Amino acid sequence: MMWFFKGIKKRIKTENLNDKYKIEYPSALEGKSDYNCPTDAIEDQKWIKEKCIFCERCDLKPTHNQDLYNINRNIPAIFKKSFYLYPIDSGTCGACNTEFDTIFSPQYDTNRFKIFLSNTPRHADALVIMGVYTEGMEKIIENAYDAMPEPKLLIGLGACSISGGIIGKKIGKKFDIEILGCPPSPYTVINAILKARGDVK
Amino acid sequence: MKYYKFGNKNGRYIGSNNKYDVYENTIASKIPENNAIIEKKPYEIYFNYGPSAGGLRESVNFSIVTPGETIRDITVNSHYKRRKIKIINDDINNALLKIERINGFHTASNTVCFLLAIEDALDIDNTGSNDKRIIEIELERIRSNIDVIKGLCESAGFSVPEKQLLYLREKITRIISDTFNHRYFFSANQINNVCGNFNKIRLNGIYDEFYEIYNSLLESKIFMDRIQENGIVNDINSSGPAARASGYKYDARIDSESLTYDNYNIYTMEEGDTFSRFMVRSNEVLASINIINKLLREIGNGKNNTEIKNNSGEGTARIESPQGDIFYYVNIEDNKIKDLSMVSPSYLNIELFKKAVKNNNILTDFFFVWESFGIWVSELEVDFI
Numbered sequence: 001m002m003w004f005f006k007g008i009k010k011r012i013k014t015e016n017l018n019d020k021y022k023i024e025y026p027s028a029l030e031g032k033s034d035y036n037c038p039t040d041a042i043e044d045q046k047w048i049k050e051k052c053i054f055c056e057r058c059d060l061k062p063t064h065n066q067d068l069y070n071i072n073r074n075i076p077a078i079f080k081k082s083f084y085l086y087p088i089d090s091g092t093c094g095a096c097n098t099e100f101d102t103i104f105s106p107q108y109d110t111n112r113f114k115i116f117l118s119n120t121p122r123h124a125d126a127l128v129i130m131g132v133y134t135e136g137m138e139k140i141i142e143n144a145y146d147a148m149p150e151p152k153l154l155i156g157l158g159a160c161s162i163s164g165g166i167i168g169k170k171i172g173k174k175f176d177i178e179i180l181g182c183p184p185s186p187y188t189v190i191n192a193i194l195k196a197r198g199d200v201k
Numbered sequence: 202m203k204y205y206k207f208g209n210k211n212g213r214y215i216g217s218n219n220k221y222d223v224y225e226n227t228i229a230s231k232i233p234e235n236n237a238i239i240e241k242k243p244y245e246i247y248f249n250y251g252p253s254a255g256g257l258r259e260s261v262n263f264s265i266v267t268p269g270e271t272i273r274d275i276t277v278n279s280h281y282k283r284r285k286i287k288i289i290n291d292d293i294n295n296a297l298l299k300i301e302r303i304n305g306f307h308t309a310s311n312t313v314c315f316l317l318a319i320e321d322a323l324d325i326d327n328t329g330s331n332d333k334r335i336i337e338i339e340l341e342r343i344r345s346n347i348d349v350i351k352g353l354c355e356s357a358g359f360s361v362p363e364k365q366l367l368y369l370r371e372k373i374t375r376i377i378s379d380t381f382n383h384r385y386f387f388s389a390n391q392i393n394n395v396c397g398n399f400n401k402i403r404l405n406g407i408y409d410e411f412y413e414i415y416n417s418l419l420e421s422k423i424f425m426d427r428i429q430e431n432g433i434v435n436d437i438n439s440s441g442p443a444a445r446a447s448g449y450k451y452d453a454r455i456d457s458e459s460l461t462y463d464n465y466n467i468y469t470m471e472e473g474d475t476f477s478r479f480m481v482r483s484n485e486v487l488a489s490i491n492i493i494n495k496l497l498r499e500i501g502n503g504k505n506n507t508e509i510k511n512n513s514g515e516g517t518a519r520i521e522s523p524q525g526d527i528f529y530y531v532n533i534e535d536n537k538i539k540d541l542s543m544v545s546p547s548y549l550n551i552e553l554f555k556k557a558v559k560n561n562n563i564l565t566d567f568f569f570v571w572e573s574f575g576i577w578v579s580e581l582e583v584d585f586i
Contacts, residue, residue, distance in 0.1 A: 003360075003417075038295055088253050088260070094305045094307075097259060104367070105367040105371045106365075107368060119256065134283060134284060136280055136281035160302075165302070166302065
């Protein structure tokens with residue numbers, strides 16, 4: 001009971017998504033650059049967002065726009081009722097894991113959007129894969145995906161899983177939702193899911 | 202190499218990688234490990250948990266030998282997410298991008314230690330960036346220790362303090378983001394320089410908020426009952442908060458010359474249980490806030506002048522990361538990485554965890570013991586190629 005009152009005393013800490021606090025990196029970049037990008041994220045002076053690790057070394061300027069995602073298919077309407085995510089770490093540095101964990105912090109409180117964590121792929125609607133390809137996790141990811149009920153989604157979270165980033169090889173799967181950034185900020189993760197479900201126009 | 206030499210064992214044990222055993226002052230050839238296979242008795246089972254399961258942040262597998270309640274033995278299989286990072290023959294700036302991503306949650310410790318080793322190898326005077334780097338690492342320590350205590354609350358099913366600590370962790374992350382332009386210190390560190398607007402660091406509210414949660418947890422009999430006298434370990438070969446929780450005054454802030462701290466007092470406990478590790482980490486959060494506040498009054502925001510005299514050499518560095526000693530060895534030739542070796546604190550912490558968890562514990566104690574060490578598999582399972 002003591003903790004209940006301590007919790008109440010702190011009042012509501014959850015933020016409105018429209019009042020998002022500003023971050024420079026990672027956010028969409030603009031401009032042109034001749035920089036010889038180590039992840040090939042600049043081709044013909046143009047920015048390729050999927051490959052970018054936001055290392056701040058080129059001449060492209062941050063715009064504070066955190067809508068860094070690709071939605072590659074129509075998402076079934078059933079996921080609007082509730083959406084259970086099962087995260088799986090293929091070969092992360094830990095930053096993506098922590099940002100994913102952060103979406104359930106009081107500031108973001110993702111549960112309010114009917115988005116929850118599942119403890120098993122059997123109860124999950126989407127598999128969230130983070131990190132570069134590793135031999136040891138290949139079969140485990142396959143098994144987790146096979147264990148999920150239909151309809152199911154595959155979400156790639158972070159530059160490593162989508163393009164390999166600067167560390168290694170990408171996960172060899174076609175993602176339904178790609179959430180970009182190194183690591184993606186919590187707002188990017190939430191907005192990508194809400195947009196894919198059609199909650200945000 | 203100013204601080205280390207190749208030779209035999211000298212000083213306390215820091216840890217090992219696939220090439221070397223590293224001690225306080227020397228780098229020795231690695232003695233092969235004896236990984237005996239655990240045989241179960243007829244009335245026991247192997248209980249497998251992981252590598253992918255709810256409750257695990259990273260991919261790691263535990264094979265627990267148990268008759269049903271107590272943990273008699275355990276094997277930790279951390280190799281599932283082993284990453285091969287191509288870094289040999291990279292130039293220093295490119296290598297830095299990869300070092301930042303060895304352990305993203307502890308990027309500051311990894312990059313600062315790597316750069317200190319580079320500066321040792323190339324004979325660069327780095328005294329100008331010493332205090333800024335300490336601020337950076339102490340900020341990381343506050344966030345990391347809060348995260349470990351949050352993990353303990355989560356294991357106990359204490360949702361209110363867990364969420365309050367998660368709130369605090371995000372608050373620190375935003376301070377880091379505002380100061381260093383990135384939530385995980387990526388691209389903040391350069392040779393003899395830290396890019397950041399240190400005027401944006403304000404920690405006064407954090408001290409009071411954390412102190413209130415810490416005191417409330419100490420008053421909770423249920424929480425104390427869950428973390429006292431579980432996961433007891435006392436081993437001379439230990440490092441970081443786990444060592445200090447067992448009474449060993451091991452701290453690279455005192456016994457390493459790579460980063461120079463001014464009058465740091467080591468906080469220790471004697472019992473070596475999960476509660477002691479909780480106490481050490483909590484008190485270090487408060488100590489880190491005081492260190493940062495003191496240094497903020499003394500530093501400027503200007504860039505340091507860097508004179509690079511050599512483009513080849515060997516260098517080492519050892520600093521106190523939030524989980525314990527972290528060590529880097531580099532060999533540079535024509536500004537390119539010829540050889541690189543790292544010893545992560547998670548190496549010793551996993552060994553300590555294995556000893557602690559089978560010391561009269563039951564399966565429900567498992568999560569408390571695991572969380573209390575703050576182990577990161579990402580920094581352990583890395584091959585530099």
